[in-house]
Amino acid sequence: MEIRVSGILKSLIVICLVLAFGCSKKSETENYKIGFSQCISKDDWRKAMDHEMEVEASLYTEIELSIFQAHEDIEVQKSQIEFMIENEFDVIIISPLRPEPLVALVERAYDKGIPVIIVDRKIKSQKFTAFVGANNLDVGRNAAKYIASLNEKQSNILEIKGGDNSSPVIERHLGFHEIVYQEANMSVVESIRDNEIQTRIPQIIDSISVNPINYVFAFNDNIAYDAWKIAKSKGVEESIKFIGVDGLNGENNGIQLVENGVLAATILYPTGGDEAIKIAMKILRNENVLKDNILNTTVIDFRNAEIMNDQYDRINKHQKDIESQQKKIIEQEETFSTQSNILKLLVGLLVTSLLLAAYSVYSANNIRKKKRKLELQNKKITLQRNQIKKIAEEVKISNDAKVNFFTGLSHEFKTPITLILSSIESLSENKTIKDNKILNEIGLIFNNSKRLLRLINQLLDFRKIEDRKFVLKASKTNLIKFSKRIFQDFEREAQKRNIDFKFIANSEDLEIYIDRNIMDKVYFNLLSNAFKFTPDNGTISIEIKNDPESNLVNIVFKDSGIGIPKRDLPEVFKAFFQGSNNNKAGSGIGLHLSREFIEMHKGTIEVNSIHGTEFTIKLYKGTSHLNTDDIVYEPDIIDRSIIDFNFDYEDVGFREINPKSEEERYSILLIEDHKELISFLKNKFIGDYEVYMSDGTDAIEKALEIIPDVIICDVNLPDKSGFEICEILKKDLRTSHIPTIMLTALNNKESYIQGLQSGADLYLTKPFSFAVLSQSVKTVIYNREKLRYYFINNIHKISTDNSFGLYAQDFLSKINKIINDNLDNSKLSVENLASDLNLSRVQLYRKTKAILGVTISEYIQNIRLERAKSLLQETQLSISEIAYATGFSSPNYFSTSFKGKYKKSPKTFRQK
Template sequence: MALSAWETAKTVGLEKKIKFIGVDGLNTVNGGIELVKSGVLDGTILYPTGGNEALKLALKMYNKEPIAKNNILNTIVIDKNNAEIIENQMDKVDQQQAVIDSQQGAIKVQEREYASQNNLVRLLSFFLVIILSLTIYSIYSTISISRKKKQLERINQTVIDQNNEIQEMAQIAQKSNEAKLNFFTGLSHEFKTPITLIMSYVESLIENEKIKGTTLVDEVKLIHKNSNRLLRLINQLLDFRKIEEQKFTLRASNTKIYDFTNEVMTNFKGEAARRNIDFQLTCKNKNHELFIDRGLMDKVYFNLLSNAFKFTPDNGKINISIVENQDNTVKISFKDSGIGIPENELSNVFNPFFRASNNNKNSSGIGLHLSKEFVLLHHGTIELKSKQGSEFVITLLKGISHLQPSEMINKGENLDVTPNLISDNLDIETELNDVNVVSESEKHTLLVIEDNIDLVAFLKAKLSNEYVVHTSDGSDAIEKAMEIVPDIIICDINLVDKDGYEISKELKKDLRSSHIPIIILTAQSDKESTLKGLQSGVDQYLTKPFSLSILKQSISGLLFNREKLRYYYTNNIYRIEPESKFGNQEQSFITKMNDIIKRNVENPKFSVEDLADKLGVSRVQLYRKVKAIIGINISDHINNVKLEKAAELLKSNNMNISEIAYSLGFSSPNYFSTAFKNKFGISPKEYKSSN
């Protein structure tokens, strides 16, 4: 600014007449010191403190802080006399500063080199420690490996010795197992003779004109059917033994596969019709021929169809389809709408003694294994698909190129070896013309929970004279029991959805059905099973095979005990204590019911529907339960409670007879007097006078 002022004055010729002084003399080009030396400026002022103090003072003023009135800033005036000295000193300072900067740069370089060398030393030290550790570990490992090697050698020798012992024991066990199998095989052969005799005599009885059209023929058919089933199970055991010993020889003959399939299906059509199962065979070429062993393939068909009918519900579908393929094969598919097999268990289906986790039916577990082995003997394959239901697919080769001469028989030898058997699944008609011993109105109701249709038919035939028999396969047992509220229940253990223990426990816990006696029928006769049955609340535990007379007596005994309990409740209905030794559920029910009635006894609008609603049961269930426990209907019971209350009011002598009658909901004093006299034997007036 001073330079600019001088230049301006110079333009008008006044630079000699005015003295110019600059501020902050700098040692730079056109700086204050140079301008003083050149005579442009008469002087400049150097502030050794720079502008720092001036800025501080300005900030104090801006912030309205107290400041001294006079603020002296020390300064030096530079003129021609000292300008050169000051310039030299500043140059010297700049040189010293350059030297200092150079030294600081060198120090930084040294620091970087020091840091680098320090890191290198640390890294080397770290690697040295690792190398040392590895060396120590290597030495330790060598010693340890040497010791373990000796130890493993000793263990290996022990294992070899034990393996030799196991092999010896395995040989002994194999011989023992062989002896057991031989025993059971021999025993199975021994069984066949008496079973054959039984079946022969039974078949003769079936054809006997004297019993045709009588109830006896149905029982004989049932004997024949189960004898046939036992024979087939024994044959399966013998077949399993033969398969294990590879003693089967294929005897294939030219067979029309459609006719053969249709022939086997005939044995199951009765069961299909009875259970309304859609049982179909589809085949485009009914004249197609395959070389099969009719006896072995018959067993395959029977196994697959028996399983299909066993696991397919009523109103389901079972379809057999025969399809020719382009690759010289024929596929025979057995597809059902049953429960199927879990996907993670499909690979185990053909293993001997395998039983699927969702299979609650009795099964030997060797049928499918035998089926697979018989199909393999035909040089075919069998596979299972299970998504919605199960589908077994048998693939057989066409022609004879895959068969050995020893595996074929002449057409003349091709006898029909399909067993003339009554299938396990055949429907045995049980419409027996029994004479009713007890009138329908006097019969007790009986619910049979059993999934074996033969046993259900047997029990229904034998018990229908004395009881109204209802049945359930177990899938709807709880619902049916609640709907019917029977007088007694007979229940099996092994059922479709829930076992007999679970069903009994649920029925005994439910207030609506807790009074119903339950008889368990089961093949499990061990102590634990019996104890489990009793713990689930059942009243009697009978093991199969059971005596019909014992079963009938058990039913009669339980119903008689129920009558005694009913008599107790009828005569002590208003004096039942919570600690009563009789059934807790019944006691709780009656106590709760009486409390509700007593609380509403003076409410003329209180109805049976209101009582049922407060007890959490339907009107029908309330009626049936009260009738079963007390022996009278619920309306009569409510009237009895009201009459007991009337007797109490008459004793108190505070109300007249008409007031009491209307307060308790009776339609008129006359009706009240009649009901009261019927219960107590005297009129309300006489009762009031006597008290």
């Protein structure tokens, strides 16, 4: 049974191949490429030549004709002929502009075996296959004979030649003069070029009385027509007979001009376009052709012009009929071909369907069996796929949870480190500690805390690198100073272990563009590894090699440590890789991060290990290798995320605020859920500020109750995040003026942006220096005091229509608008104002007092008096009118209040 089925299938395949071959098989006829380079494109005679070629070529399906227009440019025509030679056209037809320039190319084509047909104009060579064109000597002779046949007693002739020295111009001139010299009563009184028509003919006509002109022989009909028009403008066109050359049919061409009496005659000059194609076909069919194929020419005058016109019209009509018939034949052939193919296809399909019907009977049972089998397999595969998908989702959720836990835990480390560093800072500021042993232990704690923080940051950097969230911020940096600063951080360790630690540079002033923060991490990673794996009494060096002739800087880190086995070298930059000879604990991501950071700078890092280990970093000079977004402009200073142990915080340089009395101390609301940190901050602030605390669960309620001067808020809180709390307080009119400082372990760009969007005034990342935090509090209070001073002293300048953009300014703008709208209302009260602002009287009092330092009643009074002062200066209103216009209940009360503020009565103020 299987053998029978196989036989049926083979039969089907054979039949289908036969049918496909039969349907696709076409009559294979060889196609020929014929190219024609036309020297002149603009006159009707040349267009007629092109048309005749196209018509004749359309009669041959195997011809592919390409016509190239040179537009009277020899160089263009040369390039066309070169193109046809290089692309191996089967026949090249050329109508040369002049006889000399094309000789080399024509001979090259001829020598290469490509048939060349010259049309109309000749060249100065015999290396061509055939020439097609009229005998121009005969054209000149016929024109002269025609003039002689008119039996004039004396025939004075003006000859107008073409503007070039082509063979037709030369030969027509010779043939014409050959006959003229034989006739005693004929003479050529003037011979000019066609480009002299507009200047010479008027002069010649004006001198007719001296030298009469009987005939004008122009070398083409267009020139003859132009000469006739000039003669007509002089009124002498009837006394002169004009003879042209070409004899084309159509409007303003030779035959019509003869019929209209403009020309006495025109010499028929066949284009030879159709004849050239016929000769080309003979050549392609290997038939013999003549070297010179001379076309007949004749005179067309009033006697035969109408006949010639009729013949041309009939020829054109027949040509159109032929073209129409050819189009129909092509359509019929296409229809026949399509129907034939369809018929073959139908027959094939019929046979195929019969065979398939027979095969389907056999295969039906087989298909049903296989279908049942496939359904079972499909169910099994679907079940397995769903299980795999579920497992993959669980793995992803588990992995994300682990990564998030890991990242969150890393952030959590920053809070206790903040406490450790801040405590060490306090101890370092304690001048009573004199014991060097204690100071050394404090330094040890500080250094190890910094090392712990650096390890945590390294873990977070790895997560950023994996998520592609690092942004390069390269700035112009003195690489030598930058490197020396980091070198100094490791000198103490080198001295303690008696390691020969060297810094070598062949240039003292080398500036390149680097991200200092990122490159700082690279240096510390490489130096930390060097110190970890180099034994005591060993050597470690940093060498900077600057070649002025190169665009690269080499930074070499070299040590005399245990080295890296050769088999491990290709793997050292992979994440979590541990060398086979490494028995010390480590994360395995330091070198991976270093390579990623260097590649962000478009540089490279290489490792070599023979005696110890050598890392070579190559960085580009200049900025051409960086994107404009990667470059920032900032002073060339080294900014560390970790403060130096001996940092002098008294040199920060911020303005100090004047301390208040015990009763008027500024208040701070601390929002932090870490008990030790909030206790530490409270103890540090308690002497200078009124300190309130919240673990985050009641932060908003306490802020509304206390209306503190400053809020210090952590981001990670149990109920709402610090961003949410800040946004709620900034949108609430009662607390929108309070400066807010955010504390967080999140130091990525997205967190910074989120903090600023929520309305935070400052954003400090953990671990932070308490000195920086303390000065930040002083700064925001100082800035608010400046704002308060401005508003109190510029009440009259504050416009009610401006939107200042800051919450406090927006609040004051609303107050000012309400007061100004009700300025003449003596019954305007604090209660009315609070109601319009949707605040209680107490809340309005607290907020105004916090922003301006005065009560709301005093503020309203100040606005009334400032307005009254302006009216006294700018208007002629009486004092009573001004009093009522500014909302005072009586003129006496107004005068008393005004004198109390400005130390002058309203009357005295106006007089002065």
